Amino acid sequence: MKRFHNPWITLEEWLEWYHNIVKELQFDELADLEASMLLDSMLKGKVLEFTHIEQMLSGKISVVFGAGPSVEVDIKKFVEFPQKDDFVIVAADGATTALLEHHIIPDIIVTDLDGNVDDLLRAHVQGSILVVHAHGDNIPQLKNIVPLLHERVLPTTQIEPFGCLYNFGGFTDGDRAVFLSSSVNVKAIVLAGMDLEGGIGSFSKPLSMLTHKQLIMKRKKLKIAKELLEWLATKIPIPMYDITTYGVGLRGIMKLESFYELSLHELR
Incomplete structure (x- = not known):
């Protein structure tokens, strides 16, 4: 099976993005390779079959919760929505903690393991x-x-995939969760808690824990996430909606005030 798994973009397109990001952020591609080789060796023969994720998401509406400042408000909107069971819940790392606080177990968590480990393990169990x-x-x-x-x-990498590793595109946990959702036949993708400009959410990493240098890097990563999502919106035929309460809006993605504005009857 092809481990670069996104029918709407090519590996070459993604690698062009990746090399530009690495250059901009001055990251080490060899370190990415080392990490990827490690993860491949640790999970070889133990990986979830991708068909499980396909079956979970196919024909459904994916709601991707980021860990931005809007996430708590957006979760409350979601909890109050009568048709919430029609969604598959995909959490970006730190959003897991916010969801657990509202007694919601994400169906899928996309993580580089820098969030609250206890909550990740609790949800996993x-x-x-x-x-x-x-x-x-x-x-x-x-x-x-x-x-x-x-x-x-399911293990992922941001370089050319090999072994048991997958690559769906995406760079941060939040936008990677959206790229993952786009890689299967979902009916629609809804973004929540995706504040990609302005403040840093406490479920992402509290400002008090970030040095000035780390804060600058965090903002650069959010800018890249925004650019990637706006690019993805030009590539896929899947409807994308953004209900992030304090979000500034994303080009090519319809901004909604609440889940009630979704035309669910059209998406069934």
Whole structure:
């Protein structure tokens, strides 16, 4: 099976983005390769079949929760929505904690393991599939956390995939969750908690824990996530909606005030 798994973009298109991002952020491609080789060796023969994710998402509406400042408000909107059971819940790393606080177990968590590890493991034990990402900055987390995981794990990389690793496109946990959703036959993708400009959400990483240098890097990554999502919107035929309460809006993605504005009867 092709491990670069997104029918709407090519590996070459993604790698062009990747090389430009690495250059802009001055990251080390060899470190990404080292992390990817480690994750491949740790999970070889233990990886969840991708068909499980396809079956979970195909024909459904994916709601992707980011960990931005809007996430708590957006979760409350979601909880109050009568048709919430029509959605598959995909959480970007830190959003898992916010969802658990509202007694919601994500169906899928997209993570590079830098969030609240206890909450990731708690959700995993209760049924969440973990889509675990390897990059040059999370080698210690891979070594410490991956051995604790169960069989519901899908490993990803941001370089050309090999071994048991997948690549759907995407760079941060949030936009990678959207790229994952776009890779299968979902009816629509809804973004929530995706504040890609302005403040940093407390479920992402509290400002008090970020140095000035880390804050600058975080904002650069959010800018890249925004650019990637706006590019993806030009590539896919899947309807995309953004209900992020404090979000500024994304080009090519319809901004809605609430879940009630979704034309669910048209998406069935």
